[in-house]
Amino acid sequence: MLEIKGLHAGLEDGTEILKGINLSIGAGEVHAIMGPNGSGKSTTANILSGKPGYDVRSGSATLEGADLFQAFQYPVEIPGVQSSTFLQTAVNAKRKVKGLAELDALAFVRELRAQAKKLGIGNDMLKRAVNVGFSGGEKKRFETLQMALLEPKLAVLDETDSGLDVDALRVVADGVNALRAPDRSFLVITHYQRLLDYIVPDFVHILSDGKIVKSGDKSLALAVEKTGYAEFEAA
Amino acid sequence: MTDVFGAEFLDRLHSVGAVKNPASFEALRTQGFPNRRVEAWRYTDLAGQLAQTLTPSGLRINQEQSGLFGPNPAVQTVEGDALSLMNAAVGGEGFLFEVPEGARLKPVFARFGPMAANALVNATNRITIGAGAQAVLVERWGQTDESWMNSDTTIDVAEGGHLRRIILVEDGGAGTQTHRTFTTLGENARYDALVVTLGGGLHRIEQHADLTKPGCHAGLSAIVLKRGEEHSDFVTNVRHLAEDTTSDQQVRTVVDDRATAIFQGGIKVSQDSQRIEGDQLSRALMLSDRAQAFTKPELEIFADDVKCSHGATVGDLDQEALFYMRARGVEEAAARALLVLAFAREPFEALDLPEAIETMLDGKVQEWLGVAGRFEEMDL
Numbered sequence: 001m002l003e004i005k006g007l008h009a010g011l012e013d014g015t016e017i018l019k020g021i022n023l024s025i026g027a028g029e030v031h032a033i034m035g036p037n038g039s040g041k042s043t044t045a046n047i048l049s050g051k052p053g054y055d056v057r058s059g060s061a062t063l064e065g066a067d068l069f070q071a072f073q074y075p076v077e078i079p080g081v082q083s084s085t086f087l088q089t090a091v092n093a094k095r096k097v098k099g100l101a102e103l104d105a106l107a108f109v110r111e112l113r114a115q116a117k118k119l120g121i122g123n124d125m126l127k128r129a130v131n132v133g134f135s136g137g138e139k140k141r142f143e144t145l146q147m148a149l150l151e152p153k154l155a156v157l158d159e160t161d162s163g164l165d166v167d168a169l170r171v172v173a174d175g176v177n178a179l180r181a182p183d184r185s186f187l188v189i190t191h192y193q194r195l196l197d198y199i200v201p202d203f204v205h206i207l208s209d210g211k212i213v214k215s216g217d218k219s220l221a222l223a224v225e226k227t228g229y230a231e232f233e234a235a
Numbered sequence: 236m237t238d239v240f241g242a243e244f245l246d247r248l249h250s251v252g253a254v255k256n257p258a259s260f261e262a263l264r265t266q267g268f269p270n271r272r273v274e275a276w277r278y279t280d281l282a283g284q285l286a287q288t289l290t291p292s293g294l295r296i297n298q299e300q301s302g303l304f305g306p307n308p309a310v311q312t313v314e315g316d317a318l319s320l321m322n323a324a325v326g327g328e329g330f331l332f333e334v335p336e337g338a339r340l341k342p343v344f345a346r347f348g349p350m351a352a353n354a355l356v357n358a359t360n361r362i363t364i365g366a367g368a369q370a371v372l373v374e375r376w377g378q379t380d381e382s383w384m385n386s387d388t389t390i391d392v393a394e395g396g397h398l399r400r401i402i403l404v405e406d407g408g409a410g411t412q413t414h415r416t417f418t419t420l421g422e423n424a425r426y427d428a429l430v431v432t433l434g435g436g437l438h439r440i441e442q443h444a445d446l447t448k449p450g451c452h453a454g455l456s457a458i459v460l461k462r463g464e465e466h467s468d469f470v471t472n473v474r475h476l477a478e479d480t481t482s483d484q485q486v487r488t489v490v491d492d493r494a495t496a497i498f499q500g501g502i503k504v505s506q507d508s509q510r511i512e513g514d515q516l517s518r519a520l521m522l523s524d525r526a527q528a529f530t531k532p533e534l535e536i537f538a539d540d541v542k543c544s545h546g547a548t549v550g551d552l553d554q555e556a557l558f559y560m561r562a563r564g565v566e567e568a569a570a571r572a573l574l575v576l577a578f579a580r581e582p583f584e585a586l587d588l589p590e591a592i593e594t595m596l597d598g599k600v601q602e603w604l605g606v607a608g609r610f611e612e613m614d615l
Contacts, residue, residue, distance in 0.1 A: 078560075080580055
């Protein structure tokens with residue numbers, strides 16, 4: 001599904017951050033990238049989602065087909081843009097790409113209500129502006145709702161656990177787990193092992209100084225939790 | 236003898252027999268029109284307007300039926316600047332809107348124009364809101380060609396009265412619109428004005444408000460959407476002449492292409508006016524490198540117990556918000572439109588307008604953005 005080959009990338013000012021990433025994610029797989037601060041975790045997410053300000057030097061990242069994939073970063077507040085309007089616009093953009101008819105307000109509201117209910121999201125939250133005044137838990141719930149509505153083939157979850165208490169973490173993890181499907185893959189980026197108790201990965205990769213220095217199964221995450229990142233530091 | 240600015244324009248008016256009030260005409264012929272050396276006019280040049288040959292014409296009023304709204308039979312001269320003198324000289328009749336004491340009106344919609352080609356329309360309008368009365372007036376000024384509409388409106392809001400007034404200035408062509416309003420507010424009276432200017436060649440809208448009695452409030456806000464070579468000059472002048480008075484000015488400007496938008500925001504607090512609150516915030520979005528936005532706050536405060544704030548920002552769309560939406564598959568144009576729409580709506584959300592008016596204004600902004608009907612409010 002996602003093939004990253006020899007990816008070298010950095011900031012537009014010339015700073016190199018990723019120094020040759022190789023990663024292959026198959027359909028339906030959940031991969032986790034762990035690593036210390038400054039190892040290039042968020043840069044990986046930003047580059048995969050096409051955020052401006054980054055520069056790919058060499059290598060490639062290819063995603064099968066033309067489907068959008070979603071980067072799950074720190075939610076931005078967008079005052080004045082109603083959450084439901086934003087969601088309808090995004091869903092219809094996706095439908096257009098797939099050659100489906102756009103949903104009118106009535107049809108969309110029906111779909112929105114059904115998905116929101118599963119995540120414990122009330123109408124009042126959908127009436128508010130995107131992420132404005134949302135608590136940490138509400139923001140993550142809202143992001144999970146977007147995933148459910150947009151049905152990406154690949155979702156990149158960048159530091160989803162930051163600032164979440166255990167209850168909020170569980171809601172998000174339940175949402176993600178409910179979306180696990182044979183044709184949908186996840187790349188979970190995290191500093192701590194904690195999130196991986198809830199979203200159990202098939203593969204874990206340790207990122208250090210812009211390179212993947214070790215790959216393994218979920219037991220690798222537990223090892224990091226015990227010993228820290230020091231022993232994996234790139235030589 | 237050097238001739239005054241606009242002398243030939245005035246002579247042309249005179250020669251077609253347009254002058255109804257010689258005294259005003261002579262005063263204007265002596266002082267001329269303001270040029271850019273006059274501080275209040277430093278950003279706006281009337282040379283193009285004064286080079287035109289225009290035909291004086293009466294104001295065309297189209298309005299929803301209301302016994303309280305009609306032509307203004309008794310025009311009183313307004314003490315404004317040269318443009319008010321021109322209005323007085325040519326003797327423009329306008330509209331009269333009188334709301335009796337205690338009345339609660341449904342919104343009144345009035346439409347002015349479109350005019351015949353190359354018309355010069357002068358109008359003197361009068362609005363009175365009786366004690367405790369409440370009214371919503373929506374004025375739409377519009378034309379299709381290069382005519383010039385010039386008006387003075389005087390407003391009196393008596394004790395405890397409240398007028399909410401939307402002034403939608405929208406031109407299909409490169410017309411000129413110069414409109415001035417002079418409002419006097421009584422005790423605990425409120426005047427909330429929202430100017431929306433779209434299109435046109437040159438728009439200069441002035442809002443003057445005198446807060447003469449304690450407890451009154453003036454809200455003078457504007458949404459300015461300009462592109463092409465369009466030019467907008469929005470001028471406010473709030474005078475806090477009594478204690479315990481408040482004012483608020485919210486201006487949101489969006490400029491694209493080579494358009495120019497100016498906001499000159501005045502707040503004056505006289506020496507004996509204590510416990511005053513005056514807020515002013517001007518935010519401008521620049522959608523093109525060649526567009527221009529100027530903000531000139533003018534605060535003159537002579538009292539001690541005063542809370543006045545003013546802020547001005549000029550910027551581009553929030554790139555983080557754009558990226559957030561783009562990362563979720565929203566097309567660039569739609570994401571930009573959503574952000575501009577949210578930005579432009581800010582001033583009218585505070586007015587607590589009837590839903591039909593909000594929908595109409597939303598529609599105007601969406602139309603301007605080329606996304607009419609695209610973003611519907613959802614009934615959740």
